[in-house]
Amino acid sequence: MxxxxxxxxxxxxxxxxxxxxxxxxxxxxxxxxxPNPTGYLATADQSLPVGGTLNLAVHIDSGAATGYDPQLxxxxxxxQLLSLSYETLVTVGPDxxxxxxxxxxxxxxDPKTYVFHLRDxxxxxxxxxxxxxxxxxxxxxxxxxxxxxxxxLGPVKSVTKDGDRAVKVTLSEPYTPFLAALANIPxxxxxxxxxxxxxxxxxxxxxxxxxxxxxxxxxxxxxTFKRNDKYWSKGKPAADAVNVTIAPExxxxxxxxxxxxxxxxxxxxxxxxxxxxGAKNVQVVTQATTDFYxxxxxxxxxxxxxxxxxxxxxxxIALDPKQIADVALGxxxxxxxxxxxxxxxACDPAALPSxxxxxxxxxxxxxxxxxxxxxxxxxIFSTEPAPAVAQVIQQNLQQAGITVKIEQLDExxxxxxxxxxxxxxFDAALSWFAGYADPGMVTKWWNxxxxxxNVGFMKPDxxxxxxxxxxxxxxxxxxxDKALAAVCAKADTDAQMIPLVTRPAxxxxxxxxxxxxxxxxxxxxxxxxxxxxARVKKTQ
Amino acid sequence: MRLLxxxxxxxxxxxxxxxxxxxxxFTAVRLMPGGFAETVLGPFxxxxxxxxxxxxxxxxxxxxxxxxxxxxxxxxxxxxISMISRQPVGAELLARLPVxxxxxxxxxxxxxxxxxxxGVLTAVRSRPGGGGAAGRxxxxxxxxxxxxxLGSLVVFVFSRYALGLEVGTWVPFTQDPAANLATMVxxxxxxxxxxxxxxxxxxxDAVLGVLVEPYVTAAVGRGESPWFIVRHHILRNAATPxxxxxxxxxxxxxxxxxxxxxxxxxxxVGSYIVQAVGRRxxxxxxxxVLLAAAVFIVMNVLIDLLVGVLDPRLGVLAGRRS
Numbered sequence: 001m002x003x004x005x006x007x008x009x010x011x012x013x014x015x016x017x018x019x020x021x022x023x024x025x026x027x028x029x030x031x032x033x034x035p036n037p038t039g040y041l042a043t044a045d046q047s048l049p050v051g052g053t054l055n056l057a058v059h060i061d062s063g064a065a066t067g068y069d070p071q072l073x074x075x076x077x078x079x080q081l082l083s084l085s086y087e088t089l090v091t092v093g094p095d096x097x098x099x100x101x102x103x104x105x106x107x108x109x110d111p112k113t114y115v116f117h118l119r120d121x122x123x124x125x126x127x128x129x130x131x132x133x134x135x136x137x138x139x140x141x142x143x144x145x146x147x148x149x150x151x152x153l154g155p156v157k158s159v160t161k162d163g164d165r166a167v168k169v170t171l172s173e174p175y176t177p178f179l180a181a182l183a184n185i186p187x188x189x190x191x192x193x194x195x196x197x198x199x200x201x202x203x204x205x206x207x208x209x210x211x212x213x214x215x216x217x218x219x220x221x222x223x224t225f226k227r228n229d230k231y232w233s234k235g236k237p238a239a240d241a242v243n244v245t246i247a248p249e250x251x252x253x254x255x256x257x258x259x260x261x262x263x264x265x266x267x268x269x270x271x272x273x274x275x276x277x278g279a280k281n282v283q284v285v286t287q288a289t290t291d292f293y294x295x296x297x298x299x300x301x302x303x304x305x306x307x308x309x310x311x312x313x314x315x316x317i318a319l320d321p322k323q324i325a326d327v328a329l330g331x332x333x334x335x336x337x338x339x340x341x342x343x344x345x346a347c348d349p350a351a352l353p354s355x356x357x358x359x360x361x362x363x364x365x366x367x368x369x370x371x372x373x374x375x376x377x378x379x380i381f382s383t384e385p386a387p388a389v390a391q392v393i394q395q396n397l398q399q400a401g402i403t404v405k406i407e408q409l410d411e412x413x414x415x416x417x418x419x420x421x422x423x424x425x426f427d428a429a430l431s432w433f434a435g436y437a438d439p440g441m442v443t444k445w446w447n448x449x450x451x452x453x454n455v456g457f458m459k460p461d462x463x464x465x466x467x468x469x470x471x472x473x474x475x476x477x478x479x480x481d482k483a484l485a486a487v488c489a490k491a492d493t494d495a496q497m498i499p500l501v502t503r504p505a506x507x508x509x510x511x512x513x514x515x516x517x518x519x520x521x522x523x524x525x526x527x528x529x530x531x532x533x534a535r536v537k538k539t540q
Numbered sequence: 541m542r543l544l545x546x547x548x549x550x551x552x553x554x555x556x557x558x559x560x561x562x563x564x565x566f567t568a569v570r571l572m573p574g575g576f577a578e579t580v581l582g583p584f585x586x587x588x589x590x591x592x593x594x595x596x597x598x599x600x601x602x603x604x605x606x607x608x609x610x611x612x613x614x615x616x617x618x619x620x621i622s623m624i625s626r627q628p629v630g631a632e633l634l635a636r637l638p639v640x641x642x643x644x645x646x647x648x649x650x651x652x653x654x655x656x657x658x659g660v661l662t663a664v665r666s667r668p669g670g671g672g673a674a675g676r677x678x679x680x681x682x683x684x685x686x687x688x689x690l691g692s693l694v695v696f697v698f699s700r701y702a703l704g705l706e707v708g709t710w711v712p713f714t715q716d717p718a719a720n721l722a723t724m725v726x727x728x729x730x731x732x733x734x735x736x737x738x739x740x741x742x743x744x745d746a747v748l749g750v751l752v753e754p755y756v757t758a759a760v761g762r763g764e765s766p767w768f769i770v771r772h773h774i775l776r777n778a779a780t781p782x783x784x785x786x787x788x789x790x791x792x793x794x795x796x797x798x799x800x801x802x803x804x805x806x807x808x809v810g811s812y813i814v815q816a817v818g819r820r821x822x823x824x825x826x827x828x829v830l831l832a833a834a835v836f837i838v839m840n841v842l843i844d845l846l847v848g849v850l851d852p853r854l855g856v857l858a859g860r861r862s
Binding site: 249 | 578802
């Protein structure tokens, strides 16, 4: 018996010490009854003291083979992390209006000319003042690079200095999304003097004008940032340090949030909000984004089942984006056309040609095309909620007599199958696009001659491409809305890539540890956009 | 001379095994669906960028040439560069090894400290209708519950009721030893459930095998106390299979803590390999698997030596093992 007693004693002692060590008295949520201004999910309580360390948990690290170079960054998770150290000439507000950042104002003397007046007192984190040469050099470097973002800047003809404190950009023709394209991390102002003299390699070092400076980064493990004491905006950033833990497993992020080791976590599964329901001092919010899921129908494979546009149109008609949003995304997504729902000037998905047609009409189109017993494989990646979206698609299409086999792959296999070969070998595939901050930007991906990456499964449509370019030139207003509506209708009829529903972002934070600022809708997938405002209530 | 021959033989067979493993893993990662370029550079990359990446990492060369270059580099201690982090794989493995090592030491210690006494207890107290069945049921459960199920359950429960044990986070030992232990206890416990169960079962079977030996009957006849008999006659003679098992478990845990590290978000070798497989980061997967194989081989040699110490009849110099 003695060994058992001893074991029990040891166990009791361990438990007692463990409980004693827990002793965290979490203050109850002081749920301030401050109404959030329009366009915000939360605003940081400015009456709270500054300082402290902010601990975050995110699902993925910046995993680009291009390193830290912001100009070559092409995914939102990388933009999010780099945005702590890099800044752009302009930014976007909660309503997607373009607002000053490193340029405190700008003139547009004619629709093809932009003159940016640089903010005074901006320095890079090494202490050197940002100059017009840095801005000119950064933009020229971006335009000369292989960056995806180069195309989003539009038809830039020249970038020149306009005196010591201004930069002039001339376009070869008007391009409305230009300012919105300047508001994202790939268009960040880089320390060109140091890059040119090779004392800094932007692929290896983050040296920007942003609120935080990197102290340490371990790939797929963590980032440690400390405040940039030379930051131009007085009083910002509020927190002294930001620790970002990379936790690919959703359960680990939820656990870190619940036990307080993370003050804010990004969540991927729409059901995670339910899992956290009732968790003490944890608030879960859904940030709408302009990102959206879409269906690719491969018209380029040998013997393609989707070469006939009537078959593709039948698929578009039979799909029910509202049901996808409600069932697969827990009501958090919105049906969308190719201009992302939520952006000013975006098309109304209910006004698309396919939206007004019935399943019977879809069946008739299939019969006319001789494809009554259409069966195809839908390739998806296994990350939630893609499997749930695919299941609703499968049920939708069954109504029109189409049989869908779902093929679930890990992301690398999926990526290889969809983008690895031209012509691509899949039947249909599900993916999502970042929607950006102007309704005309993502429409460019419907032109495979511009986008390039989709040439393996999509045939260019001359008429659609002309409409996309025309909408890009129209200044904001009724004429542009009409031009965009024409793009949406044409893309809907073409149906090689069918937009489905917007992709929500779920964010959870500890109300006893953090008072954050968050936009209600985000265009560049940047949950950390307003991190410099966040107030730390207590470091856990 | 015989010892020298034994070492030479082991060195040769180990090298041959490692070479075989290296060929297998090198071929396997290249046969995996999903190209490195689409995965690493993303869909937006141009053909030119993909070609540039292939040239940078030598992936445009014939596979056997790639293998030759890699093998020569590995022989010189260079495990290549990660395509994602662009850091040397060897340095990253070295940085992550202490996490997996600590996890393994804790799990193996728990297996030895809990599994062996449990096995002895269930063997010496086994009688018809006694606790043997319960013991077998418990150890059966421990063996059969998958680590990701148990791990997820533990993460869920302890995220709500932490009891001072951290979940979903990790603190380096050098930064705060107490906090480090608080983050390691639960993953080590999950990892050790399987090992404790197997150890207890193996110990029980070994002890039962010794209990029927004539010298035990003689000791009982001499009136020696039960615990004296356990210590002096049973444990030493039952130790060989248990030591062999603990050695194998150590090698298994070092190479196979993949799931537990992933579920608990520990920056060890296991989670490094899991992430690398997902991204087709070839150099990391190759180095990781080779390391795991090397650990297995080294552990096997150590087990052979240790068994020889415990039972000279089975030792290296007894000529019974090659």
